[in-house]
Amino acid sequence: MGKYRAFPLLAAVALTLSGCVTLVSNYDEKIDDMATGLQREISMEIETLSSQDKPDCLYPNHAAFYINARTDVSALAVRASAHELNSQTIRQIEDLRGALDDLEKLHQIATRADRCMRPEEFSDISRGFDQIAGAIIRLELAKKRGRP
Amino acid sequence: MSGIDIDGVAAQAAQAMLQSLAGTGRDVASYAAQEAKKLATSAAEIAQMRATGEIDDEEARLHLDIQARASRAVLMGIEGVALIGAEQAIDSALDVIGGAIKAAMGLTFLG
Numbered sequence: 454m455g456k457y458r459a460f461p462l463l464a465a466v467a468l469t470l471s472g473c474v475t476l477v478s479n480y481d482e483k484i485d486d487m488a489t490g491l492q493r494e495i496s497m498e499i500e501t502l503s504s505q506d507k508p509d510c511l512y513p514n515h516a517a518f519y520i521n522a523r524t525d526v527s528a529l530a531v532r533a534s535a536h537e538l539n540s541q542t543i544r545q546i547e548d549l550r551g552a553l554d555d556l557e558k559l560h561q562i563a564t565r566a567d568r569c570m571r572p573e574e575f576s577d578i579s580r581g582f583d584q585i586a587g588a589i590i591r592l593e594l595a596k597k598r599g600r601p
Numbered sequence: 602m603s604g605i606d607i608d609g610v611a612a613q614a615a616q617a618m619l620q621s622l623a624g625t626g627r628d629v630a631s632y633a634a635q636e637a638k639k640l641a642t643s644a645a646e647i648a649q650m651r652a653t654g655e656i657d658d659e660e661a662r663l664h665l666d667i668q669a670r671a672s673r674a675v676l677m678g679i680e681g682v683a684l685i686g687a688e689q690a691i692d693s694a695l696d697v698i699g700g701a702i703k704a705a706m707g708l709t710f711l712g
Contacts, residue, residue, distance in 0.1 A: 476684040541681035548670035555663045571655045577643040584671035588678035595682045
């Protein structure tokens with residue numbers, strides 16, 4: 454019987470843990486779709502902006518993009534916040550919002566100087582946004598936990 | 602480009618990232634190295650633009666902030682994936698415990 458002495462304790466621990474070992478929220482297809490849509494929207498804007506000359510490239514001609522993108526990021530943040538155990542995704546979305554603010558300020562600075570943003574500026578900006586959106590999508594897919 | 606030793610900076614940044622992520626495994630090490638390299642490459646490009654006067658200090662700061670946010674978002678993703686890995690490790694342990702309990706006592710509450 455001695456070898457079974459630990460089983461009641463083991464059983465109690467296992468019972469406590471059974472069915473509640475969740476450290477990260479479950480997969481949300483909506484977040485996956487919204488993040489993918491935002492990546493496309495931002496990528497298209499950067500592509501457009503990098504190919505334009507004055508006056509098309511100036512901030513007032515692109516203000517609608519920032520309003521739309523910020524609205525979409527807010528919707529994504531609300532969706533992510535509705536889930537428990539989702540702090541990593543929520544922080545990723547905060548960084549996406551912050552990067553969008555940075556891009557808008559860069560655009561405004563260039564426009565105040567009566568010029569387009571420099572062509573050399575776009576490669577690291579594009580890489581940065583792709584990394585953020587990619588990281589959000591990759592984490593969301595990992596939440597499927599091997600399920601299709 | 603701007604005299605920055607990208608590989609050296611990348612290795613140091615990767616080491617700093619690895620210290621923060623201790624215990625999360627080989628995938629994390631490789632991921633951190635990639636991120637450090639991207640961050641160092643972007644920082645060198647930004648420094649070059651600043652050095653040639655194409656952008657000013659404020660613009661350089663904003664560019665760097667975008668890159669810092671990108672690296673942080675990736676690292677948050679790694680943290681999330683590592684937690685999911687921890688879940689799976691606990692589940693595997695519970696399978697073993699459940700099997701032992703079932704074999705010894707006939708209880709099947711762990712499935």
